[in-house]
Amino acid sequence: GENVEQHPSTLSVQEGDSAVIKCTYSDSASNYFPWYKQELGKRPQLIIDIRSNVGEKKDQRIAVTLNKTAKHFSLHITETQPEDSAVYFCAAATNDYKLSFGAGTTVTVRA
C-alpha cells in the first residue's frame, strides 16, 4: 500500500517567517494530495489540496507544490501568524479517496 513520510515532525518559527513541510509518497498511482490542519482538541480540516496534473497551487498565505517525478510534495506557509500553530498532516490517495496520512508536523509560531 501507499507509504507517506512527513518531515519535520516539529517546526518552530518566528511570527512573520515562512514554514515549509515536506512529504514523500511511494505509490506512483497516487493522484490526489490534500493537507489537513488540526488545532489542539479539534478535528482535522482540509486547508489545501492538489491533483497530480498540477504542479503548484496557492490560496492566500498557503501554497502546495508537487513533484511527481520525485514523488514529493510540500506545504508552504508564508507570513506565519499565531493562529497557524497546529498539527499539519499531508496525505496521498488514488481515485478511491482512501487517504494515507503522514505522521504529522507540529508547527509552533513564536510571537
Add this chain to the structure above:
Amino acid sequence: DVKVTQSSRYLVKRTGEKVFLECVQDMDHENMFWYRQDPGLGLRLIYFSYDVKMKEKGDIPEGYSVSREKKERFSLILESASTNQTSMYLCATHSSYRDEQYFGPGTRLTVT
C-alpha cells in the same frame, strides 16, 4: 454545513469488553471512514465503506469490524477490547462531488 457526529467524546472500557463506536452524518455522503490517531503515527485507516452494507479493510483492520446498515451511520466494533486499542478514533465522510473528508470530533477510548 456538513455535520459528522460521534456517539461519545470519551469512553473507558475494560479489556475483553465489546465496544461500539458510532458515527452519524447528515449530508448523504456515500463514503465513510474510520481512523485511529496516535502521536507520531498520524491517522491510520481502519475500515471504510462506499455504500450501505459495503465495507473494505484499511491499513490496520485487525481487532476491528464495522457495520453500515444505513447510509448515514457507520459503526466501528472492537470485538474484544485490548489495551493497545487505547487511542483517539476519528470518523470521516467524503462526498464524491467535493474532494474533502469531513471529520467527526473524535472519541478518545481508553482500555484498562
